[in-house]
Amino acid sequence: MIEDQRPASGDTGSRTRTKTKxRTRTKTSTSTRTSMAKCPPDGGWGWVIVGCCFMVTVCTRAVTRxxxxxxxxxxxxxEADYAATAWIHSLVDCTTxxxxxxxxxxxxxxxxxLSVIVGGLLSSCGLLISSLSxxxxxxxxxMGILTGLGFALCYTPSIAxxxxxxxxxxxxxxxxAMSGSGIGTFVLAPAVQLLxxxxxxxxxxxxxxxxxxxxxxxGALLRPVTLQEDTEEEEEPTENKQYCDNNWKDxxxxxxxxxxxxxxxxxxxxxxxxxxxxxxxxxxxxSEYRFLLKKDFLSLSLSFLFLAGGCSLPFxxxxxxxxxVGVGPQSAAFLMSILGVIDIVGNITFGWLTDRPCLKPWRxxxxxxSILMEGLCCLVVPLLHSFALLVPFAILYGYFDGAYVALIxxxxxxxxxxxxxxxxxxxxxxxxxVPYLLSPPIGGWLVxxxxxxxxxxxxxxTSMLLxxxxxxxxAGIHRCRHKPRPLKTINEN
Amino acid sequence: xxxxxxxxxxxxxxxxxxxxxxxxxxxxxxxxxxxxSTLPTYVKSVVLKGxxxxxxxxxxxxxxxxLECTWAGNQNKEPNITGxxxxxxxxxxxxxxxxxxxxxxxxxxxxxxxxNDTTLGNYSCVFANEARIDFLLEAPQIGDVRxxxxxxxxxxxxxxxCKMDDTKPMPITWNWFRDNGTEKEQIIAESSRFEIxxxxxxxxxxxxxxxxxxxxxxxxGAVFAISTPxxxxxxxxxxxxxxxxxxxxxxxxxxxxxxxxxxxxxxxxKKKATAENVPSADQNNTVTQEEPNGPEGSPSTRQRKx
Numbered sequence: 056m057i058e059d060q061r062p063a064s065g066d067t068g069s070r071t072r073t074k075t076k077x078r079t080r081t082k083t084s085t086s087t088r089t090s091m092a093k094c095p096p097d098g099g100w101g102w103v104i105v106g107c108c109f110m111v112t113v114c115t116r117a118v119t120r121x122x123x124x125x126x127x128x129x130x131x132x133x134e135a136d137y138a139a140t141a142w143i144h145s146l147v148d149c150t151t152x153x154x155x156x157x158x159x160x161x162x163x164x165x166x167x168x169l170s171v172i173v174g175g176l177l178s179s180c181g182l183l184i185s186s187l188s189x190x191x192x193x194x195x196x197x198m199g200i201l202t203g204l205g206f207a208l209c210y211t212p213s214i215a216x217x218x219x220x221x222x223x224x225x226x227x228x229x230x231x232a233m234s235g236s237g238i239g240t241f242v243l244a245p246a247v248q249l250l251x252x253x254x255x256x257x258x259x260x261x262x263x264x265x266x267x268x269x270x271x272x273x274g275a276l277l278r279p280v281t282l283q284e285d286t287e288e289e290e291e292p293t294e295n296k297q298y299c300d301n302n303w304k305d306x307x308x309x310x311x312x313x314x315x316x317x318x319x320x321x322x323x324x325x326x327x328x329x330x331x332x333x334x335x336x337x338x339x340x341x342s343e344y345r346f347l348l349k350k351d352f353l354s355l356s357l358s359f360l361f362l363a364g365g366c367s368l369p370f371x372x373x374x375x376x377x378x379x380v381g382v383g384p385q386s387a388a389f390l391m392s393i394l395g396v397i398d399i400v401g402n403i404t405f406g407w408l409t410d411r412p413c414l415k416p417w418r419x420x421x422x423x424x425s426i427l428m429e430g431l432c433c434l435v436v437p438l439l440h441s442f443a444l445l446v447p448f449a450i451l452y453g454y455f456d457g458a459y460v461a462l463i464x465x466x467x468x469x470x471x472x473x474x475x476x477x478x479x480x481x482x483x484x485x486x487x488x489v490p491y492l493l494s495p496p497i498g499g500w501l502v503x504x505x506x507x508x509x510x511x512x513x514x515x516x517t518s519m520l521l522x523x524x525x526x527x528x529x530a531g532i533h534r535c536r537h538k539p540r541p542l543k544t545i546n547e548n
Numbered sequence: 549x550x551x552x553x554x555x556x557x558x559x560x561x562x563x564x565x566x567x568x569x570x571x572x573x574x575x576x577x578x579x580x581x582x583x584x585s586t587l588p589t590y591v592k593s594v595v596l597k598g599x600x601x602x603x604x605x606x607x608x609x610x611x612x613x614x615l616e617c618t619w620a621g622n623q624n625k626e627p628n629i630t631g632x633x634x635x636x637x638x639x640x641x642x643x644x645x646x647x648x649x650x651x652x653x654x655x656x657x658x659x660x661x662x663x664n665d666t667t668l669g670n671y672s673c674v675f676a677n678e679a680r681i682d683f684l685l686e687a688p689q690i691g692d693v694r695x696x697x698x699x700x701x702x703x704x705x706x707x708x709x710c711k712m713d714d715t716k717p718m719p720i721t722w723n724w725f726r727d728n729g730t731e732k733e734q735i736i737a738e739s740s741r742f743e744i745x746x747x748x749x750x751x752x753x754x755x756x757x758x759x760x761x762x763x764x765x766x767x768x769g770a771v772f773a774i775s776t777p778x779x780x781x782x783x784x785x786x787x788x789x790x791x792x793x794x795x796x797x798x799x800x801x802x803x804x805x806x807x808x809x810x811x812x813x814x815x816x817x818k819k820k821a822t823a824e825n826v827p828s829a830d831q832n833n834t835v836t837q838e839e840p841n842g843p844e845g846s847p848s849t850r851q852r853k854x
Binding site: 131265 | 701798806
């Protein structure tokens with residue numbers, strides 16, 4: 056696999072390789088180039104990157120979910136109540152998402168590798184300090200903020216890098232990578248419980264801090280990629296081909312004269328040259344953040360805001376709702392397990408599905424449909440009053456939840472293009488943070504005020520339907536404006 | 549002739565004894581134990597449907613307990629059967645009485661003074677070995693007993709808790725005991741290392757400066773007027789070495805892997821730099837549009853990312 060990308064020989068190997076889609080290095084040059092973007096490798100080292108991103112998701116998202124197992128121990132040891140200990144989980148989640156732009160900034164300035172390794176060290180230290188902690192306030196800082204910051208520096212860069220390595224199989228790659236949170240929770244939850252039984256919470260946090268150190272290993276494997284143009288025709292749908300073209304329209308970006316592309320550019324880059332924006336100080340801000348002005352991205356971010364507001368509520372309130380309608384505690388816990396497992400299935404299968412050539416042009420449509428289905432499921436929940444009725448809800452909701460989680464980075468990269476994917480993803484996850492933090496307490500307040508779970512689920516469902524409808528309206532407006540041209544060319548700036 | 553002379557006095561004795569026994573039990577059933585007048589009384593009646601039944605009674609304070617059993621009888625419906633009481637499977641002395649069939653039912657009644665631990669237990673009324681009602685007398689039991697041991701570290705402090713269910717009555721106070729090999733020894737709160745915080749339904753034992761000898765069973769007792777039901781928790785004190793072993797193992801794995809990967813990447817990049825410098829010189833000659841800066845600039849830019 057490694058030999059594919061880095062041939063020891065020079066020209067002969069490279070000439071054959073330019074016929075296929077391999078990465079080649081880019082050069083900075085003073086002359087203008089008329090390059091056509093060489094597309095991402097779609098395999099090879101890319102699958103190692105997917106594996107690393109999977110581990111990063113396990114070590115960040117799954118570990119965050121396992122923190123709630125510690126709360127009972129903290130409550131006894133520090134003589135605190137549930138609300139005080141639950142702050143730790145909110146702090147980690149919020150910090151991970153809030154500092155996502157910081158992660159993408161670090162990735163653009165230096166490299167993905169550095170960002171993830173630093174993030175791994177930070178979160179490891181955070182958990183180490185937590186294991187020695189003697190007060191709940193120190194836990195808020197070390198286990199909440201420090202660990203959350205470390206996770207933020209790892210999460211966004213690794214996801215962005217997957218997008219840079221894949222084009223044809225992007226949705227499948229993302230599906231596999233994002234399934235880490237589901238599979239990780241499945242495996243880590245009993246493991247963490249066992250650690251607590253054996254070593255108490257201090258020892259468990261100590262071992263967990265070493266486990267989270269594996270983020271550094273994943274970071275070391277995240278080889279940066281440079282994209283270069285490929286003159287070959289492909290059967291890619293135009294929108295994919297188009298952002299291959301988009302990449303290298305900017306003269307600051309490293310390019311190669313097309314005449315030399317077949318002769319000298321066969322050598323794939325092992326260590327990529329610095330990101331083009333790195334060489335220029337002032338103009339790169341505008342080129343990197345140009346996507347902010349795109350109307351597509353603005354409508355997408357608005358829809359993400361509503362989506363994040365609605366999607367976390369069912370996870371928090373499904374079990375209490377099931378208990379309130381008479382489902383037993385074991386069955387209610389089983390519902391959550393079904394949700395978790397089907398989530399993983401949804402991640403991978405939906406990713407594979409939306410990579411099929413027939414569905415690829417309609418990826419945004421598939422994303423909209425999955426959000427619509429989720430919203431409709433939530434609206435129907437108040438009518439489901441038995442375990443037998445709640446099981447299909449758990450299956451459907453879990454499947455489409457996995458589906459949209461795998462598609463978020465794909466849709467984002469479709470809209471903003473590969474060059475701005477890093478910055479855009481940082482912003483997307485930042486937009487998730489505040490609704491994630493605010494919506495469960497608002498849902499709880501609704502339950503307290505009205506005495507039933509119906510308004511909470513209605514809020515969740517409406518929020519998601521709103522998110523889907525914003526995208527439908529935006530797509531509709533777009534279609535009307537650009538009627539003579541095909542829908543997929545979106546070149547506004 | 550001689551034999552009947554020996555047996556007849558014996559027979560007379562037997563008859564007189566049995567007559568005496570019969571006369572003792574023909575009247576209303578007397579109480580097997582003498583009740584004290586200071587205790588309150590409580591009556592519990594159970595009608596048996598079927599062959600056996602168990603009734604649980606939770607007692608907080610000493611009482612004079614009157615237990616009444618009623619049995620509808622079987623197909624035979626004999627006019628007189630024998631009934632007696634058992635405590636924890638043993639016969640209660642002087643409790644065996646004949647029971648008459650009244651209104652198609654058999655009634656058996658016993659009065660017991662229940663005032664301490666020994667008098668609590670399983671009282672059963674038995675009808676002629678055919679029907680039985682069990683009365684389980686006990687003080688409120690402490691629910692949710694923690695089966696897994698509490699683990700803590702030498703020098704650290706730990707908190708052991710006991711909680712009485714919200715559905716059960718509140719104890720007067722809580723006591724803590726430590727297993728001393730042979731018996732349970734009460735832990736005194738005033739000693740420096742132990743702190744007891746009682747909170748009506750909950751109690752907390754805080755132990756500071758743990759040592760290995762502190763490992764073992766700890767008992768919390770909920771004090772009621774009648775008895776002190778107990779629950780136990782196991783404490784295990786370990787050294788920091790125990791979790792340190794997996795921690796160091798994983799840390800070593802991480803450091804080795806990171807070093808190996810970075811080293812590998814660095815050597816590969818150096819190899820690539822030397823490999824590319826050679827053909828780039830050729831490229832300069834063959835391609836006319838090639839810029840002089842290009843190939844020479846590339847090795848430095850290429851190596852910037854590690």
